[in-house]
Structures are given as C-alpha cells and as structure tokens.
Amino acid sequence: MTGRAIGLDDIEDLALGAVVLGTGGGGDPYVAKIMLAEAIEKYGPVPLVDAADLDPDGLLLPVAMVGAPTVIVEKFPNGNEAHTVLRALEEHRGDKGVAVMPIEVGGMNTLFPIAVAAELGLPCVDADSMRRAFPQIEMTLLTLDGISSSPMTLADVKGNYVYFDAQDNATGEKLVRACVAQMGMIAVMSAYPMTAAQCARHAVNGSVTFALEIGRRVNAIQQGKPGAYDEFLTFCEAQILFTGKVLDIERHTTAGWARGTVTLEHLDDRSRVMRVDIQNENLIAFEDGVPLATVPDLITLMDIETGVPMTTESLGFGQRLHVIGMPAHPRWITPDGLALAGPRAFGYDLDYVPLGGAR
Amino acid sequence: MTALRVGLDVGGTNTDAVVVDEAGEVLTWHKSATTPDVLDGIRSALAAVLADVDREAVGQVMLGTTHPVNALIRRRGLARVGILRIAAPATLSISPLSSWPRDLAALVRGQVEIIRGGHEYEGTEISPLDEDATAAFARDCRDRVDAIAVTGVTSPANPDHELRARAIITEILGDDFPVTLGHEVGGLGLLERENSAVLNGALRFVGLEIVHGLESALAAEQLDADIYLTQNDGTLLAAAEAARRPIMTIGSGPTNSMRGAAYLSGLTDAIVMDVGGTSTDVGLLIDSFPRESALAVEIGGVRTNYRMPDLISVGLGGGSILRPVDGTGPAAGPDSVGHEINRHALIFGGGTPTLSDVSVMSGRADFGDIRLAEKVLDAGRVSETISWVDDRIQLLADRIKAAHVDLPLIAVGGGAHLVPDRVEGVSEVVRHRFGGVANAIGAAIAEASGSVDRSMRYDDSSREECLAEASAAAIDAAIHAGADPANTRITTVNEIPMAYMPGNSARVQVKAVGPLLARTTTASK
Numbered sequence: 001m002t003g004r005a006i007g008l009d010d011i012e013d014l015a016l017g018a019v020v021l022g023t024g025g026g027g028d029p030y031v032a033k034i035m036l037a038e039a040i041e042k043y044g045p046v047p048l049v050d051a052a053d054l055d056p057d058g059l060l061l062p063v064a065m066v067g068a069p070t071v072i073v074e075k076f077p078n079g080n081e082a083h084t085v086l087r088a089l090e091e092h093r094g095d096k097g098v099a100v101m102p103i104e105v106g107g108m109n110t111l112f113p114i115a116v117a118a119e120l121g122l123p124c125v126d127a128d129s130m131r132r133a134f135p136q137i138e139m140t141l142l143t144l145d146g147i148s149s150s151p152m153t154l155a156d157v158k159g160n161y162v163y164f165d166a167q168d169n170a171t172g173e174k175l176v177r178a179c180v181a182q183m184g185m186i187a188v189m190s191a192y193p194m195t196a197a198q199c200a201r202h203a204v205n206g207s208v209t210f211a212l213e214i215g216r217r218v219n220a221i222q223q224g225k226p227g228a229y230d231e232f233l234t235f236c237e238a239q240i241l242f243t244g245k246v247l248d249i250e251r252h253t254t255a256g257w258a259r260g261t262v263t264l265e266h267l268d269d270r271s272r273v274m275r276v277d278i279q280n281e282n283l284i285a286f287e288d289g290v291p292l293a294t295v296p297d298l299i300t301l302m303d304i305e306t307g308v309p310m311t312t313e314s315l316g317f318g319q320r321l322h323v324i325g326m327p328a329h330p331r332w333i334t335p336d337g338l339a340l341a342g343p344r345a346f347g348y349d350l351d352y353v354p355l356g357g358a359r
Numbered sequence: 360m361t362a363l364r365v366g367l368d369v370g371g372t373n374t375d376a377v378v379v380d381e382a383g384e385v386l387t388w389h390k391s392a393t394t395p396d397v398l399d400g401i402r403s404a405l406a407a408v409l410a411d412v413d414r415e416a417v418g419q420v421m422l423g424t425t426h427p428v429n430a431l432i433r434r435r436g437l438a439r440v441g442i443l444r445i446a447a448p449a450t451l452s453i454s455p456l457s458s459w460p461r462d463l464a465a466l467v468r469g470q471v472e473i474i475r476g477g478h479e480y481e482g483t484e485i486s487p488l489d490e491d492a493t494a495a496f497a498r499d500c501r502d503r504v505d506a507i508a509v510t511g512v513t514s515p516a517n518p519d520h521e522l523r524a525r526a527i528i529t530e531i532l533g534d535d536f537p538v539t540l541g542h543e544v545g546g547l548g549l550l551e552r553e554n555s556a557v558l559n560g561a562l563r564f565v566g567l568e569i570v571h572g573l574e575s576a577l578a579a580e581q582l583d584a585d586i587y588l589t590q591n592d593g594t595l596l597a598a599a600e601a602a603r604r605p606i607m608t609i610g611s612g613p614t615n616s617m618r619g620a621a622y623l624s625g626l627t628d629a630i631v632m633d634v635g636g637t638s639t640d641v642g643l644l645i646d647s648f649p650r651e652s653a654l655a656v657e658i659g660g661v662r663t664n665y666r667m668p669d670l671i672s673v674g675l676g677g678g679s680i681l682r683p684v685d686g687t688g689p690a691a692g693p694d695s696v697g698h699e700i701n702r703h704a705l706i707f708g709g710g711t712p713t714l715s716d717v718s719v720m721s722g723r724a725d726f727g728d729i730r731l732a733e734k735v736l737d738a739g740r741v742s743e744t745i746s747w748v749d750d751r752i753q754l755l756a757d758r759i760k761a762a763h764v765d766l767p768l769i770a771v772g773g774g775a776h777l778v779p780d781r782v783e784g785v786s787e788v789v790r791h792r793f794g795g796v797a798n799a800i801g802a803a804i805a806e807a808s809g810s811v812d813r814s815m816r817y818d819d820s821s822r823e824e825c826l827a828e829a830s831a832a833a834i835d836a837a838i839h840a841g842a843d844p845a846n847t848r849i850t851t852v853n854e855i856p857m858a859y860m861p862g863n864s865a866r867v868q869v870k871a872v873g874p875l876l877a878r879t880t881t882a883s884k
C-alpha cells in the first residue's frame with residue numbers, strides 16, 4: 001500500500017483504538033493526542049509505510065515515552081528528545097534512520113511515535129512489537145525471536161542521554177527503570193534498533209492500521225450506527241465475556257506496579273460476578289473464580305451504551321460495561337510466548353486459558 | 360446578633376433564595392424565574408426573603424451561580440489573558456491552549472511564553488526561574504491583556520517559581536494587576552491546571568461583576584453582611600477570593616442541591632434525585648458529600664482537572680413535553696416548556712401536555728386545574744406515561760448506586776412530585792417541604808474548606824509524617840478561608856500511588872472542612 005498518512009482526522013480514532021488495545025493501561029493517550037495534533041499541524045500528515053517497502057538495510061527507530069503517568073501529565077517532552085535519541089543511535093551505529101516505529105500500539109505510545117516521526121521528518125512504520133501494550137520492555141515478540149532490545153537510548157528534556165548495551169532484554173528493562181528515575185521520571189526511549197528487513201520479518205506488521213481500524217469501529221458504536229458493536233467484535237475476533245455493572249474498584253501499588261481489581265455484577269443475573277485483575281493492564285477475567293480470559297489475550301472494558309473504552313483511571317462505580325476478550329497475536333500463544341507474557345510471568349499460579357475459558 | 364444566613368442559587372431556570380437561622384431552620388424562601396440580567400433576579404429574590412426576616416440579624420449571604428459557566432459557553436464578557444508557562448526545556452511539544460475550541464482560544468489568548476523554570480516531581484528545580492524572561496513577558500503584556508495566568512511544572516508541590524513570577528509581574532504592571540497562579544486553581548496535570556488558570560483570568564470581569572453586583576444588591580437592601588460564593592465542592596469562598604478565583608465556583612449548582620438534600624433529610628448516604636423543569640440530575644451522597652466523578656471535566660469545551668459530582672442527567676422534568684404515542688421512544692422530553700410551565704401546561708390553561716399534567720392527573724401532585732388536563736389527556740395515556748416515568752426513575756436510581764444495597768432516595772427540585780413513593784431498590788423515598796429550594800439551602804449551610812494536592816516521597820519521612828503534614832496544611836488553609844478552628848475536620852484523604860516511582864511515592868490529596876466562624880465583628884468598609 002502506498003499513499004497512506006496519519007492526519008488530524010485520524011487522531012481521535014487512533015486514540016480510541018489505542019485505549020482498546022491498551023486494555024486499561026498503557027497510559028492515558030490524552031497528552032500524546034494533543035502532542036500529535038500539534039506536530040501534524042506544524043509538519044503535516046505523517047506517512048504510514050510498510051516495512052517491506054523500505055530499504056531493507058534502512059535503520060528503524062522504535063520509540064516510546066517511558067515514565068510515571070503522574071509525571072508525564074506534568075512534565076511532557078519538548079520534541080527534541082527524539083532528535084537526541086536518533087543522533088545518538090546514528091552516531092554509534094554509523095547508519096541513518098529511515099523511519100520511526102511504535103514499540104507498542106496500546107495507550108499513549110501508539111500516538112507518541114507518530115508525533116516523533118512528524119518532528120523528525122520521517123515516515124512511521126505500520127508495525128509494532130506486540131500488538132497490544134505491556135508494562136515491561138522485554139515483553140515483545142522481538143524478544144521471542146532473539147532480537148536484542150539493545151543498544152537502548154534514553155533522552156530527557158534537558159538534552160541528557162544514555163546509550164547502553166544490556167546482556168539480555170530483561171536486564172535492559174531494569175537499566176531503563178534506573179535511568180528514568182534519574183531523568184526526572186520521564187524519558188524518550190529507543191529500543192530494539194533494527195533494519196526494515198528485520199521489522200518485516202519479526203515485528204507485527206500492520207498494527208498501526210489495526211489500531212486505527214478498531215478505533216473507527218468504536219467510533220461507529222459511539223455514533224450509534226446500527227450493528228456497530230457486532231462489526232467491532234467481528235473485526236477484532238473478540239467476544240463479550242460478561243456484561244455487568246461495576247460494584248467495586250480497588251487499587252494499590254506494590255513494587256512499582258499499579259495493581260487492582262474491578263468487580264462487576266451481571267446485569268441480567270445478579271448471582272453472576274466477574275472480577276478483572278489489573279497490573280497496569282487488565283490481566284485476567286474471572287467469573288465466579290474461574291478464569292475466562294488471561295494475558296496475553298486482551299481484556300478490554302467498554303461502556304455498553306456510550307461505547308467508551310475504559311482506562312483503569314476512568315473506571316467508576318455503577319458503570320455498565322461489557323468485558324470484552326480479544327485474542328492476542330497468535331505468536332504469543334506458544335510455549336515461549338506464554339512463558340514471557342502469560343499469567344505466570346505476572347506472578348499468577350495459573351496457566352493460560354483460551355479465550356472464553358476451558359469450557 | 361448576626362446569626363441569619365441568606366442562601367441564593369441562580370440556576371438556568373430559577374433563582375432561589377432562603378434564609379436560615381443559627382440552628383439551621385429555614386425561616387423563609389422564594390423562587391422566581393432567572394432573569395436575562397441575572398442580578399435583577401438576585402435583587403428581587405433577596406428583597407423578597409428579607410421582607411420576612413429581621414435583616415439586622417443577617418450576617419452572611421452565600422451565592423451559587425451559573426454566571427461564569429454561561430459566560431464561557433456564550434463567549435461573553437471574557438478577558439484577554441497573557442499566558443506564561445514556567446517549564447522549559449520541558450513541555451515545549453504542546454503549546455498553551457492547543458486543545459481549546461478555536462473561537463474561545465482566539466477570544467482569550469494574549470501574549471504567550473514558555474520560559475525556563477519549574478520543578479521536578481521530587482522538588483528540585485528543572486531550571487532556575489528565568490527572571491529576565493518573566494520581566495520581558497510582563498512588559499510585553501502591558502496594555503495588551505486584561506489578566507495574566509502563570510503555570511509552573513509541579514507547582515502544586517512547589518509553588519516557588521509561580522510566586523516569584525507574580526512578584527516580578529506585579530512589580531512591572533502594578534499590585535492590582537490580576538495574576539492567576541496555577542497552584543491556586545488546580546492540582547496535578549499541567550495542561551488542565553494551565554487551562555484552569557487561563558479560564559480564571561478570562562473570567563476576571565465576570566467574577567468582579569458578580570461580587571460587585573451582589574455587594575450593590577446588599578447595599579440597596581441596606582444589608583451589612585459578609586458575602587461568600589459556593590465552590591464546586593460545596594464549600595465557600597469569601598467574596599474577595601471569589602472575585603480573584605471565579606473558576607472555583609463554576610460547578611456549584613448540582614453540589615449545592617445535593618448538599619441541601621443531605622441537610623434537609625438528615626441523611627448522609629442516599630441517592631439524590633433533583634427533578635427540575637427540563638432535566639433530572641441523579642447523584643449519590645456519601646458521608647453527606649456528593650460522590651465525585653472519576654473523569655476530567657470539560658468547561659466550555661476546555662479540559663480541566665476539577666472534580667465535579669458524579670451525575671447522571673436525563674431530559675426528564677416537570678415541563679417535559681409529551682410526545683406523540685408511537686409505541687417506541689420516550690413518552691416525554693427532552694423538549695420542555697421550562698420555566699414557562701405556568702403558561703403552557705394544560706393545568707395552567709396552556710395548550711401543551713407536559714409531565715406536570717400527567718403527575719396531577721395521576722394524583723402525585725395537586726396544583727393547577729386538573730379539569731383542563733382531563734379535557735385533553737385520557738386515563739390510558741396518563742397511566743402509560745406515568746409508568747414510563749417510573750421505569751426511567753427506577754433505572755436512574757439503579758445506575759447511580761454502587762451496590763445492591765437498598766438506599767433511601769431524596770427527591771428534590773420543582774419536579775420532585777414525579778418521583779413515585781415506591782422505587783425498587785430504594786428503601787424509602789424522602790421528600791421535604793423545602794425540597795424545591797434545596798440548592799439555595801445547600802448554599803446557605805455551606806462550610807469553609809482548604810485542600811492540598813501534592814506528590815510526596817514516603818522515604819524522606821514516614822508515610823504517617825507526610826500525611827500529617829498534608830493534613831495540617833489543609834486545616835490551615837480551611838481556617839484561613841474562615842473555618843472555625845475548633846470544628847475543622849479532615850473530610851478526604853486520597854493517596855494515589857505512583858507507578859514506576861523509586862521507593863514509595865504518592866500523590867496525596869487532603870481536604871479539610873469546617874463551619875464558618877460566627878461573625879463577631881463587622882468588617883470595616
């Protein structure tokens with residue numbers, strides 16, 4: 001495909017898709033949305049390209065904004081961080097960046113890389129490394145294929161940058177956290193630098209378009225178009241696991257994780273209760289203690305009337321929500337995929353359950 | 360004796376006034392249509408209630424008004440605002456006002472500058488404040504803007520740069536020049552706080568107009584009383600402070616109504632259903648205060664970080680117009696005859712069938728002339744419509760509740776008669792003879808408050824010490840706002856843990872509330 005671009009009119013839909021794929025976490029896209037709008041107004045629409053159409057040896061710049069969501073809403077980037085990151089990478093590797101790539105397509109980091117692409121005057125690759133959002137940098141399909149997240153680069157608003165190699169991707173994650181803490185809790189990160197050929201082979205191609213298409217269908221629900229919910233579910237191959245009313249929300253933080261549970265009572269049958277466990281993202285949906293959906297499959301909560309997909313922060317008592325289960329990219333549903341990002345990777349004594357439960 | 364309080368509430372449809380005594384008894388009330396010039400309605404409401412009481416005994420007047428929000432929605436009387444953000448090199452990727460509706464931004468935007476300064480989350484400087492740039496900005500604003508809004512990164516935790524910037528600006532533009540600081544009008548969230556500061560600057564004339572208007576209304580009645588405006592959270596701002604921070608009063612209407620309902624019923628935990636002429640607002644009282652919405656609130660299309668009562672609003676009220684029967688869709692509304700119900704409803708000799716006609720014909724209300732309605736509406740239509748109303752009300756009551764515990768429901772507002780005596784999932788329906796002016800009563804009984812919203816690191820000192828420090832600061836702020844030190848209490852403590860933070864950091868929000876200290880001396884004028 002050629003001639004595609006992300007323009008101002010796409011931002012709202014892309015943000016909606018980002019919240020669906022963010023499964024409650026991934027950061028509220030609000031700040032990233034305004035940043036992208038301002039970048040597009042300044043530099044024009046951002047070309048969206050397929051990795052296969054780029055110079056196979058061309059260097060890609062996968063980027064994300066990392067830090068504490070509470071700090072990001074206070075001290076967001078200035079737009080130069082990405083230039084610093086790209087310059088560092090080009091200097092150390094000796095080749096030129098040809099495109100920007102989102103690392104994840106859930107939450108704020110769906111939109112942020114496109115703003116970066118606008119600022120750098122580069123196209124954005126229609127791909128990501130997981131087709132959802134995860135809280136740890138090593139939780140990617142690239143890790144499964146043995147691609148190193150290093151060299152990693154972090155830049156802060158003041159022009160400081162760190163460029164480092166980690167021996168493995170899990171260590172890379174730890175080093176990023178340590179650096180971000182010293183950079184005022186927000187930084188622009190580049191990880192998994194790779195060629196367009198590597199992206200075409202190992203990344204999830206088409207995932208930006210996937211997010212955009214999901215957002216368009218959610219938008220149709222919000223416009224009240226007949227059949228829009230079914231069309232959305234069909235497109236995502238998703239199913240409604242439960243339809244209920246929020247009875248209780250509990251949140252706390254342990255070891256740097258925003259953990260919590262949300263409890264819903266079924267609208268038609270009050271004896272049925274669903275509990276969704278959250279660690280940044282929605283991880284497991286239990287009905288009466290029995291898991292019906294588990295990470296890495298996606299669990300998204302959506303208002304049954306307005307079609308608003310919920311972030312964890314926007315959950316409120318009494319909301320009437322669909323609990324929607326959506327299959328993860330099939331590469332995740334493999335022994336190594338589940339070892340990296342299945343329930344046990346998040347501390348549950350529980351095996352992965354296919355969507356809908358082992359019925 | 361200065362023990363009486365006047366509560367005034369200006370809504371979209373009605374302007375209400377009440378007088379309550381020291382014990383909180385309602386002595387008199389008055390309800391009239393809101394006038395095109397809002398102050399006319401306030402003057403006549405005030406005159407009407409003062410005629411019934413000893414005006415010498417009135418010590419305080421509390422006003423809740425839709426003035427500021429209407430000014431923003433109608434884009435009327437807005438000031439031009441110079442906008443200074445203290446943040447560079449951070450935040451340059453988003454300009455001030457970039458997400459505002461364009462027409463509103465064009466009316467309000469004056470000089471705009473992002474200068475070096477601001478603080479990190481843990482309190483150190485991002486950069487020292489650029490004092491030269493601040494002075495240059497102030498000079499640039501001279502004769503070009505009506506107000507200035509200054510917002511620094513992390514200012515709720517550390518307002519030093521905002522305070523210093525204001526000192527520099529007023530040195531150049533004069534002590535009276537209105538400068539709004541972000542930390543005075545908003546919590547964490549730079550864009551939302553900046554928006555609030557700019558909106559506050561834009562409302563400068565509107566704020567003055569309300570306070571001066573009220574002062575002149577009091578003077579015309581020869582009433583020597585302290586003036587307060589009610590805030591979004593149902594607590595009070597003294598007149599001078601309200602003129603400086605009108606944005607804080609912008610969502611007080613629904614809050615006043617719910618606080619009034621709590622007060623009249625004596626209930627602390629209940630559903631409140633405020634049925635007006637055109638719409639019904641349903642909210643939930645928890646510990647006598649409205650449960651707040653989890654979502655950011657937009658005012659005039661601008662996102663702010665105010666927490667407003669978590670309300671469900673539907674187009675159902677005493678003036679809702681019946682719709683042709685076609686088997687589908689609503690039986691009445693959202694169109695309404697509004698405050699002209701006394702002219703248009705059938706029972707008042709008009710030609711428009713409304714829910715009030717249905718209510719009277721089903722025996723829920725007794726006003727107007729039922730025979731006029733009986734000529735137009737048959738019993739079948741009435742019973743179908745009233746059961747549709749009952750279904751809506753039951754659904755609303757169910758939606759607002761957090762759990763399947765039966766709660767009492769307090770029905771207030773001019774259309775409260777529409778609420779049936781029995782609602783499934785509701786333990787009892789509570790009404791009060793003053794329920795029609797619950798909003799003005801909510802204003803009259805409002806208390807003073809102070810709050811704190813900052814990020815804290817528990818590893819510097821223990822969690823208990825941090826919370827104690829925040830609580831002490833909130834109590835000080837409440838006392839400063841007029842609360843009785845002996846009766847000031849902490850009403851809210853929120854700890855929002857921060858993901859990805861090293862150690863134990865949290866955003867701490869504390870609010871303290873206390874009854875106004877009784878007026879002992881007459882303020883010198």
